[in-house]
Every structure is written in structure tokens, then in C-alpha cells.
Amino acid sequence: MTRIIAIANQKGGVAKTTTVASIGAxxxxxxxxxLLVDLDPQACLTFSLGQDPETLEFSMHDVLLGRISAxxxxxxxxxxxxxxxxxIDLAGTEAQLxxxxxxxxxxxxxxxxxxxxxxxxxxxxxxxxxVLTINALTAAHEVLIPLQCETxxxxxxxxxxxxxxxxxxxxxxxxxxxxxxxTLFDARTNHSRAVLADINDRYGLDILGPAIPxxxxxxxxxxxxxxxxxxxxxxKGAQAYRDLARGLVDGTATAAxxxxxxxxx
Ligand code: ADP
Ligand code: MG
Numbered sequence: 148m149t150r151i152i153a154i155a156n157q158k159g160g161v162a163k164t165t166t167v168a169s170i171g172a173x174x175x176x177x178x179x180x181x182l183l184v185d186l187d188p189q190a191c192l193t194f195s196l197g198q199d200p201e202t203l204e205f206s207m208h209d210v211l212l213g214r215i216s217a218x219x220x221x222x223x224x225x226x227x228x229x230x231x232x233x234x235i236d237l238a239g240t241e242a243q244l245x246x247x248x249x250x251x252x253x254x255x256x257x258x259x260x261x262x263x264x265x266x267x268x269x270x271x272x273x274x275x276x277x278v279l280t281i282n283a284l285t286a287a288h289e290v291l292i293p294l295q296c297e298t299x300x301x302x303x304x305x306x307x308x309x310x311x312x313x314x315x316x317x318x319x320x321x322x323x324x325x326x327x328x329x330t331l332f333d334a335r336t337n338h339s340r341a342v343l344a345d346i347n348d349r350y351g352l353d354i355l356g357p358a359i360p361x362x363x364x365x366x367x368x369x370x371x372x373x374x375x376x377x378x379x380x381x382x383k384g385a386q387a388y389r390d391l392a393r394g395l396v397d398g399t400a401t402a403a404x405x406x407x408x409x410x411x412x
Contacts, residue, residue: 149266149268151270151286151289152267152269152395153284155291155307157276157307162293163274166388169384171269172226172228173376173393177393179265180266182221183224183228184207185231186270187271187279188233188237188238188273190235194369196372197225197373200232206231207232212240216261217257217261225373240279244278254282270283281310281318284314284319285319288322289322289324292325293327296338296343308324326352326401327346327354328358329359359384359387360387
């Protein structure tokens with residue numbers, strides 16, 4: 148059965164795109180057939196996987212508006228993954244979808260034809276709670292929330308959970324929240340742990356693990372057109388994503404929770 152996971156947080160710079168590329172690469176290393184979907188008009192995922200968004204003939208814009216089938220837009224990446232790319236055209240997609248009936252279901256409908264060809268589909272959301280993100284949450288079985296642990300991070304999580312509650316009520320009753328993934332994580336600070344403990348208390352969300360450590364190699368990978376798993380193979384951050392991917396497959400990705408929360412004092 149195909150597993151569709153949305154990676155969402157309306158805050159920019161929390162490592163959504165990095166998480167999509169890295170979990171995808173890790174699952175592909177494990178032999179899975181992986182499809183990545185770029186739903187951000189800034190097309191960072193598309194670019195970071197070695198594609199030039201400026202020169203693409205088709206993108207998710209055409210797919211979401213029903214002009215072409217998803218299979219016409221897919222591209223192969225160097226790391227054995229398949230990509231449904233974004234271009235700047237996607238910035239206009241929301242406005243065009245707004246006037247359509249069933250606009251929340253455009254992605255789910257588009258993926259129906261090809262979903263069976265993949266073991267896992269990862270949806271890279273844009274930094275907003277607009278129609279594109281609602282489409283992702285409507286098409287997904289599960290949602291994973293990357294979070295940079297800083298003061299007031301919880302406020303964004305609260306807003307996202309409100310949106311998820313709406314989606315559950317109206318378009319996707321079975322959507323499961325996998326939990327919060329600490330990214331850009333600095334284990335040396337008590338503050339990061341306190342933020343996670345607060346989010347766990349406040350919303351009862353699972354904290355996924357291992358937390359992804361901050362590493363300069365992540366900032367370098369996109370320019371090379373490959374994920375950090377391919378370009379920085381053995382670094383700690385790459386290994387953390389491999390362990391996370393394994394945990395998502397086994398259902399043990401929350402194992403780090405007691406360790407993180409317990410360290411509060
Ligand atoms: P988002 O998609 O949520 O906007 P990105 O994945 O684009 O976030 O990441 C934002 C920036 O942080 C990028 O420059 C990326 O390379 C960098 N980054 C992501 N994860 C890490 C990490 N673990 N350590 C250091 N830099 C990171
Ligand atoms: Mg992004």
C-alpha cells in the first residue's frame with residue numbers, strides 16, 4: 148500500500164524541504180520507490196534535486212489545474228527518486244483553484260493515477276496554510292511537522308493543528324499526525340528541550356526522533372543538486388535522517404521522546 152506523508156509547517160526555514168529530500172533519499176536507499184512532490188512556488192526542492200525550474204515544460208501547476216496527468220510531469224532524480232516539480236507558475240495556482248469546485252481535492256485526484264507505482268509519496272508544503280497546503284493535507288494519510296525549537300514555536304504549531312482539525316472535519320477524516328520532528332537541533336541547549344517538552348504537554352503531540360542536528364553540510368547540499376545523504380554520506384545529520392526513515396517504516400520513530408522530554412530538568 149502507498150503511504151502519503153505531508154511535511155508541513157507554515158513557518159519558512161524549518162527544514163521542510165531538507166526533510167523531504169533526505170527522508171526520500173533514505174527510503175530510496177532502502178529500496179523503496181519514492182515520489183517527491185514540490186508544492187512550493189519557490190521550487191526549492193526541485194532546484195535542490197538538480198532540476199532547473201526555469202526550463203521545465205510542465206510542473207505541479209499544470210497537474211493541479213488538470214491540464215496534464217501527473218505522469219506527464221514526473222522527472223527522475225539522480226538518487227533513484229521520482230519528482231513532481233514546481234515552478235514559479237505555482238504562485239498563481241491557488242488563485243485559479245479558488246474559483247473551482249472541489250479545489251481541496253485537486254492533488255488527491257491527480258495522484259490517484261500514479262500513487263500505486265510508489266511505496267512512499269512525500270509532499271513538500273509551502274510556508275503557508277493556503278489552498279496548496281490544504282490540498283497536501285487532504286491528499287495525505289499522515290502529516291509530519293518539522294520544527295525548529297525556539298521561543299514561540301508552539302504558536303505556529305497551534306495554528307497548524309487548527310488547520311489540520313478543519314481538514315479532518317471537512318476533507319480528510321483519517322489524517323494522522325505523526326508528530327513533531329526537531330530540526331536544526333542543538334542538543335546542548337536546555338532551551339530546545341524545554342520547547343519540545345512544552346509542545347508535548349500542550350498539544351499531546353509525539354516528538355519524533357532522532358532529532359536532526361544542525362550541520363553546515365545541509366546548507367551546502369542544495370547547491371550540489373543532491374540531498375545531504377548523497378553529498379555528505381556519513382555525517383551525523385545524514386545518519387539521523389536514515390534512522391528516522393527506518394523508524395517511520397518500523398513505526399518506532401517516536402523512540403527518542405522519553406530521552407528528549409526526560410532531559411527537561
Ligand atoms: P523550509 O523548506 O522549511 O523553508 P529548508 O529545508 O529549505 O526549510 O531549510 C532552510 C535552510 O536551512 C536551508 O538553507 C537548509 O539548507 C538549512 N538547513 C536545513 N536543515 C539543516 C540542518 N540540519 N543544519 C543546518 N542547516 C540546515
Ligand atoms: Mg521549503
